[in-house]
Amino acid sequence: MKIVIIGGSGLIGSKLAVLLRQAGHEVVAASPSTGVNTLTGEGLREALAGARIVVDVANSPSFADEPALHFFDTAGRNLLAAEAEAGVAHHIALSVVGTDRLLASGYFRAKQRQEELIEASPVPWTIVQATQFFEFVAGIADGSVRDGEVRLSNALIQPMSADDVAAALAVVVGESPARSRIEIAGPEAVPLDALVRRLFAATGDNRPVVTDAEASYFGVQLDDRSLTPGTGPRLGTTRFADWLAQRARA
Template sequence: MNIVVIGGRGLVGRNIVERLRAEGHDVSAASRATGVDVITGQGLAECLAGAEVVVDVTNSSTFDGEEAFDFFRTAIVNLLEAELAAGVRHHVTLSIVGTDRLQDSHYLRGKSLQDRMIRASGIPFTIVHATQFYEFLLAIIAAALREESMHLSPAYIQPVASDDVAALMAELAIGEPLNAAIEIAGPERERMSQLIQRFLIDMEAPCTVQADKHAPYFGALLDEHSLVPTEGALQGTVGFQAWLDRSAFSRVGW
């Protein structure tokens, strides 16, 4: 099967590419490093020539501001136009749990628009709504940190290992289009403020966390269940501590 992974050099993209190649599929990893730019459209027609399946795991470089929304709007228009011209038979994309519930966030509003445009494109599709990756906890910390302290929402969060998401997307890419969205989350649910405090303690970071229900999450205010999946979501296998113990942040041997 001829598969193109757009964003194929990123955290999830590399993983997907490796899995599909190991199964014997003809897989191209497209990114700006290979001359493919979803914002300008450069290289899209060339890299999609002959593609049966496109897996889109591109992401905005910023999580706040209009730039994030503009990225997803421009990228999906260019990508879908190129796919239609190339006769792509299956579009698989990575999205986020809760996009439709958090329209005050430019980033999540952009992801929501992306989902709607995929559904309306006429291209058979599968959308994966994943919860936050464990690696994304660092971005949450960076956005909230103010002089070694931070205010974070006590809303529930159920982060997932990026490896679990990559495995699911690789499996879906070689299957029939679902023409629907499915959700995947990690095996453990915890309040965001408590989980990140635990993360910081394990890293021995000199930071404190204050639970604050009014603390914004990339421009949006959360209720307790804004970021968690609905009943029946798929569940990853790797818990937070297991991920942490084998990550670059583990204190083993310090």
């Protein structure tokens, strides 16, 4: 079966491509570097010819409000129109747990637009909402520096490894379109500030982490529901401590 991965050269897309090829699928890892650009439409028709499933894991190159909205709106419209023309049977999109609770952020408003476009499309769909990745925790810390301190909320977060995200998407590829959202998350919920302290302890980062319940997360005030899934999520198996140990060995 031919499967096209939009964003196929990125963190999740490259891992997913390996899993799907190992399962015997014909995989097209589509990205601007391979001549497929969802913003301009370049190469889309050729890439989607004969495709049964499209998995969209592409992300906006900018988290700023207007560029992110432009990316997800324009790319989403172009991709879904091309899929409808090509007769794609299942559109799978990677989104974020809590998108509808994080709309104070322009980036998450853009992700919400992406989800709305998918829901309105004639192409059968599944939206997979994932919690934050272990690989992004350092970036969250760097974005929370104020006057030399890393100021973070102690709201709960339930992050997961990129490997587990790719594995969960590979499972959804083998399922019928849900026409709904599926939540995926890591095996444990921990306070955000404590998570970053664990990372710093493992990496020797001496920056002070200050617990601040009012600290924003990309412009959003957090509570324990903001970054955690609802009931019945599909859980990955990799714990943060194990992921840190794997990185140390590597």
